[in-house]
Amino acid sequence: MALNNTYGARLVQQETALGAGVQILLLALLGSATGMGPAGWLTGLVFAVASWAVLSRAVHRSRLSSFGPANRVTLGRATLVGGVTALVADSFRGSPPVTLFVALTAVALVLDGVDGKVARRTGTSSALGARFDMEVDAFLILVLSVYVSAELGPWVLLIGGMRYAFVAAARVWPWLTAPLPPSTARKAVAAVQGVFLLVAASGVLPVMADAGVVAVALALLLWSFGRDVLWLWRQSRVVRQQGAGRVLESVAG
Structure with missing residues (x-):
């Protein structure tokens, strides 16, 4: 059994390495198609190496014996996000090919709804x-925010940075790490961010319309995060009150 687990873990690590290799291949294709400059290449390579290193460590710590079909879909989506990231980095020296940029981003957004369904249908859902899936989503939103902010202003970065600010705040206030109840509204708001940012990035609307679309996305995100933070804060008060009550009961007893 131990040998089987070791063999399975080795196969999982090989799949993560294969993902990094496919990422580099995609960069080569993008480079030949767009004449991508050093900034795009460097950013894409850093993304490939960093994502491979982080994912490999997470896989090792979780002791997975099989990577699973859902994680393969997410890995493919991460590869596309790496390509989008390289194009955005390269855009500071000139606009990327809009059709290619939109196509890569759109496929990555569509696949976001696929990996979860695959995990549920195959019974391969896992914490990892x-x-x-969440980290790939968050990074894509951050990258799109950076791209759109070049046209609409730095306020757009609030969309991409909000989750990372939440994670940083949780280090100061641990009650923010408590699990949240499932919410369809939260999932819908998260999905809207990528779609609205892609609409703004595509350039199909006038600048003022783009600003309005992104402002709506930001307002929805603020509402969603605010609602969750308020719920977590109330739960933390309940837990503290229950803890204080148990202390008083033990003293009285």
Whole structure:
């Protein structure tokens, strides 16, 4: 059994390395198609190496014996996000090919709804898969925010940076790390961010319309995060009150 687990873990690590290799291949294709400059290449390579290193460590710590079909979908999506990231980095020296940029981003957004369904249908849902999916989503939103902010202003970065600010705040206030109840509204708001940012990035609307679309996305995100933070704060008060009550009961007893 130990040998089987070791063999399975080795295969999982090979799949993560294969993902990094496919990422580099995609960069080569993008480079030949767009004449991508050093900034795009360097950013894409850093993304490939960093994502491979972080994912490999997470896989090792979770002791997965099989990577699973859902994680393969997410890994493919991460590869596309790496390509989008390289194009955004390269955009500071000139606009990327809009059709290619929109196509890569759109496929990455569509696949966001696929990996979860695959995990549920194949019974391969895992904490690692959920975290992997969330991190890929968050990074894509951050990258799109950076791209759109070049046209609309730095306020757009609030969309991409909000989750990372939440994670940083949780280090100061641990009650923010408590699990949240499932919410369809939260999922819908998260999905809207990528779609609205892609609309703004595509340039199909006038600048004022783009600003309005992104402002709506930001307002929805603020509402969603605010609602969750308020719920977590109330839960933390309940937990503290229950703890204080148990202390008083033990003293009285």
